Amino acid sequence: xxxxxxxxxxxxxxxxxxxxxxxxxxxxxxxxxxxxxxxxxxxxxxxxxxxxxxxxxxxxxxxxxxxxxxxxxxxxxxxxxxxxxxxxxxxxxxxxxxxxxxxxxxxxxxxxxxxxxxxxxxxxxxxxxxxxxxxxxxxxxxxxxxxxxxxxxxxxxxxxxxxxxxxxxxxxxxxxxxxxxxxxxxxxxxxxxxxxxxxxxxxxxxxxxxxxxxxxxxxxxxxxxxxxxxxxxxxxxxxxxxxxxxxxxxxxxxxxxxxxxxxxxxxxxxxxxxxxxxxxxxxxxxxxxxxxxxxxxxxxxxxxxxxxxxxxxxxxxxxxxxxxxxxxxxxxxxxxxxxxxxxxxx
Ligand code: MRU
Numbered sequence: 001x002x003x004x005x006x007x008x009x010x011x012x013x014x015x016x017x018x019x020x021x022x023x024x025x026x027x028x029x030x031x032x033x034x035x036x037x038x039x040x041x042x043x044x045x046x047x048x049x050x051x052x053x054x055x056x057x058x059x060x061x062x063x064x065x066x067x068x069x070x071x072x073x074x075x076x077x078x079x080x081x082x083x084x085x086x087x088x089x090x091x092x093x094x095x096x097x098x099x100x101x102x103x104x105x106x107x108x109x110x111x112x113x114x115x116x117x118x119x120x121x122x123x124x125x126x127x128x129x130x131x132x133x134x135x136x137x138x139x140x141x142x143x144x145x146x147x148x149x150x151x152x153x154x155x156x157x158x159x160x161x162x163x164x165x166x167x168x169x170x171x172x173x174x175x176x177x178x179x180x181x182x183x184x185x186x187x188x189x190x191x192x193x194x195x196x197x198x199x200x201x202x203x204x205x206x207x208x209x210x211x212x213x214x215x216x217x218x219x220x221x222x223x224x225x226x227x228x229x230x231x232x233x234x235x236x237x238x239x240x241x242x243x244x245x246x247x248x249x250x251x252x253x254x255x256x257x258x259x260x261x262x263x264x265x266x267x268x269x270x271x272x273x274x275x276x277x278x279x280x281x282x283x284x285x286x287x288x289x290x291x292x293x294x295x296x297x298x299x300x301x302x303x304x305x306x307x308x309x310x311x312x313x314x315x316x317x318x319x320x321x322x323x324x325x326x327x328x329x330x331x332x333x334x335x336x337x338x339x340x341x342x343x344x345x346x
Contacts, residue, residue, distance in 0.1 A: 288312055
């Protein structure tokens with residue numbers, strides 16, 4: 001890959017600043033957990049798996065600065081750091097998954113010296129990043145089988161290398177199909193209001209030389225109707241036990257339109273995006289973001305001052321619209337309740 005989304009370098013966490021893409025490719029260094037939390041909240045890094053990696057690395061940074069005499073005091077302070085991380089973004093479950101994993105590792109090593117525990121936490125955070133890359137490649141391999149020769153693929157938001165440790169989930173499927181010589185092409189929804197599709201997916205795919213065409217969100221239905229889309233592949237922020245899937249706002253509309261037009265609609269996501277504690281999508285918390293994202297474009301107003309605004313950042317696609325969930329352990333189709341549980345437990 002020609003860019004690095006996030007990495008641990010010396011005693012800092014380095015992230016590609018996604019708020020400045022595609023105009024500038026700038027890498028920011030972070031040396032304390034509060035600034036990492038701020039980077040997650042401010043979308044310097046975004047996308048469910050990448051948020052998980054960033055949270056883990058932020059916790060590891062914070063752990064190094066803890067001053068304590070006992071494990072109990074160390075762990076209390078670690079929990080406070082975790083609380084700060086947990087308050088950054090509510091929908092992507094990978095954030096909470098990573099936080100729990102870091103806490104578990106600290107507890108498992110409670111008998112060790114505190115400085116040693118902090119070192120182990122750093123190694124764990126790096127391990128989460130390395131694992132995520134391998135997981136994305138497996139998702140890509142599993143998903144590419146569902147993509148036909150010459151297929152035209154619609155994707156939404158950015159579920160690419162920028163949203164993960166690299167390679168991507170939905171874009172992982174697209175990358176793998178491209179690498180297999182399937183001669184695919186991609187339609188990228190611009191993804192209002194934050195424009196992840198226009199700013200990030202278009203940038204990422206062009207950098208890789210994968211043919212991509214940018215469309216405004218409201219064009220997807222018409223292109224489907226015209227027979228210009230063969231398959232839809234998107235990512236996920238949280239998948240409930242019954243397969244209902246929270247993803248970037250606009251995903252639900254695409255899924256409904258895909259069903260209406262008999263086009264297969266797939267979710268690509270790692271097991272860490274499954275939240276088996278939630279029975280259905282109704283339980284998934286949906287982040288509501290600042291109104292300025294809707295009223296302004298690049299700082300310029302596109303709506304009258306004082307207008308009332310709604311800005312839910314995610315929606316939930318009921319599983320009946322989903323033809324398959326592509327994971328690193330295989331593809332789940334139908335009977336999500338039973339099959340997802342089997343997959344998670346495996
Ligand atoms: O608000 P964002 O940019 O964090 O939302 C990202 C998405 O909705 C992605 O589709 C999802 O996280 C999957 S990333 C592999």
